[in-house]
Amino acid sequence: MNSTRKRSTPFSHEHSPPRKTRSRNCTFNKEWLHNPEFKSWLAQTPDNNSARCTVCNKTFGVKFDGIDAVKQHAKGKKHIFAMQCKKKSNIIEKFFPTSRSTDQDVVSATELTQVFHAVQHHHSYLSTDCGMKLNAKLFHDSKLSSKMHLGRTKMESLVSNVLAPYAIHRAVDEIKSSGYFALATDASNKGNRKCFPLAVRYFTKTSGLCDRLLDFYEDPDESATGISNHLIQALQALDLSVSNVIAYTADNASVNYGKTCSVYKKLKAIQPNLIQANCNCHVIHNTAKYALKTLSYDVENLVIKVFNEFSCSAKNVTELKACFDFTHQEYHKVLRHVPTRWLSLFAAVERLLLNWQAIKMYFLECGEENCHTVIWSFIKDQEDGMSSTLTLPECYLFFVHSFMAFFSRSIKTLEKDSLTSPELYSVMLDVQKQLQNRREDHFFGFRVNLDLPKLPNEQQRAFKKEALRCFDRALEYLERWFSFEMSPFKSFSCFDFMSIPTLDDITKACEVLQMNERACSEDLYREFCLLKTAMPAIMQMEDLSCSEKWLEFFKNTEAPNLLCIVQAVLAVPCSNAFVERVFSVMNNLWTDERNRLSLPIVKSELCIRYNLMVPCLQFYDMVIKNRHLLKAVRSNSKYTFKKCNSQPIEE
Incomplete structure (x- = not known):
């Protein structure tokens, strides 16, 4: 039986129901972010059905395929190429800090802080730049080290346009709060360039006694008019008034303190109450030089000639060492004496006496023909044999050593930063009394007084006559340049915290300072009574200096009238040692190795060094709290060629 079948065609759907497709709805799984294969580039989006590749900067869907979509993106050619480029180039976060x-x-x-550290220790900018790159290499696991970059240009900009303006602005604010300040300057050559610093001294009830540097400039004009005009212009540029200058300090050259035309006279025409504060280190130094000119034997020239003999000849030094071995002495290098240095003569003479036996033997072996006449005049008496007692020339040598000893001690005292004007008069009075006592007692040094009677009577008389004349000349010069009776420092000595002053003492000091309105104030007596009550306890604090004792008093006592008087008194300098110290530091940082330094950079480094007197460790703690400084560091305006303005950085 044949049956007829109806074929079904692909387009026949009469007897087959339509197929239902199953749709998947996948979402982003946060566990994918911890997968080592994806975590370096995969990121979640607000839409849970998609993901984002941070390397390709592309968003793709994960709704249907889930993690397979992430894997499929990772196998793409564009993603593989982007990942290769990422590995070859440094990550942008390595160079720049995050947005936080x-x-x-x-x-x-x-x-x-690193720049401040480099300035404080005279490190070159190229050396610091190399050190920062080396740190990034050695401490590669440190994110902070890799983000720090200090090239030479950046360091110069931070020094000149961030740190230096901040340091000067900070000092100016303190000066304005103090009211009174003293000016100090001097001139020094750097090659063929004439440099002048502008230094100030002031006292505040918060910082105490301060010596600061406000400017360091070049000016070939060394006349009184040129110096005074530049000082006035520099003060006006810093918004400081010349009327608040209480004293002017410089060396004792006529251009500074001449009777007719000098810097002091021109400043006094503007500020009639200006005090003449000579550099007393120069006074002491010149007193010794002036007095020693009467001696028949030139000890200063002897020191110079002995140094010249061994300064450039290795052969001479070797022969001298042989003399040391023969005399069983330890070799000590002969020191150089510079006539303009305050303390070099005493140190050079002391070293010469320490080596005297070996040096004397060396020159005796050389003979008169091969020995300088100055040196031979000191040793010719011992040509036939070295004497165990002092000869007449050696008496002069030991006398100069004893004479210079107490001068040297006085200069070291005057050079101290902590020395104040109330203490100056006692220091100068001590020098005067030392000279008077030595002259009256005929004291020429212990060794000289011991061996002098062993010399012939004629030689004794000649030596005593010249030595006593030396004391007379020293007293004459000292009293000419420091008026013990009329000196304002005599009136200031009542503030030295060595004894309780009287009200009359304070009144006399006010008259010297032309502050009569303060002396006539009724409140001054009340403040004076508070001072008398507090002084016994403060005077027992022997470890504190005079200025620190006053700081202790004003921290615990409100005495505005007395504070104004003390600020004026303590602002008067005792010497020009601070300015001389600035020149020494200038020579240390402006060396031949750092010959690319410009004068503005030198000025900036000097102002940073002397106006920001904090250790490097504490400097970081200070900077991290100062929002204005941190903003200035990040700003492009710190670069000279990008600066929009030159406003000082506020604190």
């Missing part, structure tokens, strides 16, 4: 302000602050504060 704390990271930016730490990087900025660390960079600025």
